[in-house]
Amino acid sequence: MAKKTEPIPGTSDIFPDEAAEWQFLEHTAHEIFQRYGYGELRTPSMERTAVFEKGIGGETDVVQKEMYTFEDRGGRSLTLRPEGTAGVMRALVNAGIAQGDEKRVFYIGPMFRGERPAAGRKRQFHQIGVECVGTIAPEIDVETIEMLLRYLDTIGLGDSKLKVNSRGTIADRPHIQETLTAYFRDHLADMCEDCQRRIDTNVWRILDCKNEACGAIVLGSPPITDLLDAESGDFFKRVCERLDLLELDYTVDPRLVRGLDYYEHTVFEVSFDGIGAQNALVGGGRYSIQVPGSNKPVLGTGFAMGIERLILARQELGISTSQQEGLDAYLVSIGEEALAANLQLARSLRDCGLRVGMDLQARGTKAQMRTANKVNATVAIIRGEDELARNIVNCKNLAASEQHEIAVDELPDKLNEILGKA
Ligand code: HAM
Secondary structure, eight states, rough: OOOOOOOOOOOOOOOOHHHHHHHHHHHHHHHHHHTOOOOOOOOOOOEEEEHHHHOOOSSSHHIIOOOOOEEESSOOEEESSSHHHHHHHHHHHHOOSSSSSOOEEEEEEEOOOOOOOOBBBOOOEEEEEEEEEEOHHHHHHHHHHHHHHHHHHHHHTTTOEEEEEEEOTTHHHHHHHHHHHHHHHHTTGGSOOHHHHHHHHGGGGGGOOOOHHHHHHHHSSOOOOTTTHHHHHHHHHHHHHHHHHHTOOOOEEEEEOOTTTEEEEEEEEEHHHHHHHHOOEOOOOOEEEOOTTSSSOEEEEEEEHHHHHHHHHHHTTTTOOOOOOOOEEEEEEEEEEHHHHHEEEEEHHHEEEEEEEEOOOOOOOOHHHHHHHTTTTTTEEEHHHHHHOOOOOOEEEEETTTEEEEEEGHHHHHHHHHHHHO
């Protein structure tokens, strides 16, 4: 039985030694996305349920089965965001900047989906995402993909696989849908129960069914790229030509549709072998999103990647960023008076940018020295009555086991010398 102190299934605590890896992935995203003119947008973790129902599409698995939806005390239906795009579009519409000029934003934060927890599949997971609205040319899809690949390369995941496809536009849908429905109807008896229902409710979802029998039938279905009208076909051709121009590595997967219904034209996915069944690191594409309270859909392009899966992929390659270890100095106080003086000393050393710890409980000297070693301090700074009277400290280099007397006012400079920061 799970311990009562464990986080609920599908969620995790992230401790400081792991947090360094998260910070690296997040800082790198800030740095790279800003080079392309993206600024950070932070939206709430919960929204009115309609933002997702309307934005993502009522027939998607995310909306039908996975959302954490609840009624608040005012009787409003709210949902913990299962993804970032719909809320970002709501925010841009609300700020009056969704139409017209181009707007580029990125976001980093927790998302919530009630899926069965597995390796790489969590109920609270974290996405780094970008959205660019207001530019409709195929070139923005290409620039977004180029930025994504630059990011992956920078974090050591340059060997991931990129697949692209087009879903066409709303105008293409009836024809593609009819062709797919006719094909799948011929195989209905061999397909899973979900797909037998999907054929009438949303035939596109059959294309990403994870059931083995359905997967084999999907492989024989008509490629979407053959069913696009001239305009959508040209749009996709331009995307591929420009990807070639930039010498980006990709394959066309003509049956890639992705699990969210807002996509139009380009869709893409990046996967990484070796991290188990949940191997999609990134999902993205061009979309047209309905925002409740606005009659015009927002058009944009973007992607989101799961931080947990990026970390799994980096672990698989043996890469990780570890926390800067230990403290620069640990102050050991012998007696009440030294403890009070060390409170002041710790403050002034921290003013100089040093990482300082100290014992605050007036424990015995041996116990304090044990802690200094345990927290991996470079030096222990020891003061008792005698040192206070002479205005010096005893500075013990814990690795070298050397001890020197240092005058208190020379301490910051001498410490920087010892720490190689001078
Ligand atoms: P998505 O494909 O649903 O797309 O999710 C993007 C990424 O989030 C996935 O590739 C995966 O890395 C991560 N992810 C999704 N679900 C889970 C989970 N349960 N546990 C761990 N990681 C997960 C979107 O969310 C779109 N909003 C992407 C987008 C942005 N399209 C255009 N703009």
